[in-house]
């Protein structure tokens with residue numbers, strides 16, 4: 331019954347093999363590769379794995395990268411399935427002007443977050459923050475409608491942009507502090523508080539619009555670095571994209587499993 335979940339991000343591909351296509355399934359194996367190293371998967375980490383019965387993926391990196399992943403999947407009989415953003419899925423409604431143009435990573439992470447919050451007992455608004463190469467900040471109302479979201483440069487892109495766009499800034503890693511007194515701390519704190527400040531604004535927008543405090547959920551590889559700088563309590567969830575993929579997989583493949 332093995333189920334393979336794949337998240338092809340802007341910088342790296344993450345994969346996880348589960349014992350079944352359902353939320354809460356046990357992880358049998360998992361790994362990560364930079365997009366340049368996708369060609370190693372079939373002969374590398376995937377070579378010793380049991381054959382997955384189903385595969386579901388999230389891809390934001392475009393068709394060329396998707397085809398490179400599909401070539402690696404050819405070691406198995408499994409048919410590749412990739413989520414596309416639709417007007418409705420797994421209890422969520424997509425409020426984007428053109429629903430299919432919403433990044434599938436955002437849509438799938440929202441599905442994961444929505445069910446994570448539902449499992450805590452009641453429907454309420456949710457703010458979902460994903461901290462990676464880019465940062466996204468999504469708003470969902472208490473009925474499960476995605477109201478809209480912010481896209482910002484990730485911390486790395488912000489600092490590289492400053493380095494490239496100024497005459498004399500070089501960017502060693504500094505510490506986050508309230509009153510930075512050296513360049514490294516000023517840059518690191520500026521990037522961190524830019525993200526934290528944008529999130530705070532979105533939480534305020536949701537409270538004003540929904541009349542209720544949202545549940546605040548954060549995910550992404552660099553989430554733990556942002557947590558101490560947030561202005562409100564956030565719950566850090568390790569991988570909402572995999573959680574979302576498991577929910578979608580259950581509705582698509584669950585009956586057959």
Ligand SMILES: Nc1ncnc2c1ncn2[C@@H]1O[C@H](COP(=O)(O)OP(=O)(O)OP(=O)(O)O)[C@@H](O)[C@H]1O
Nearest residue numbers: 339340341342461462463484485486550551552555
């Ligand atoms: N101190 C920090 N605060 C916030 N974000 C940071 C910090 N340090 C690094 N980052 C961001 O975290 C990113 C790495 O996160 P993550 O591992 O989720 O990304 P990724 O897997 O490379 O992204 P993607 O899923 O888009 O491929 C870096 O690109 C950088 O923008």
Ligand SMILES: CC(C)(CO)[C@@H](O)C(=O)NCCC(=O)O
Nearest residue numbers: 390431432433434435436464481
């Ligand atoms: C915003 C990113 C880069 C975040 O990974 C991705 O979701 C994406 O490429 N989205 C498409 C554009 C959009 O979501 O409006």
Ligand SMILES: [K+]
Nearest residue numbers: 339340435462
């Ligand atoms: K991503």
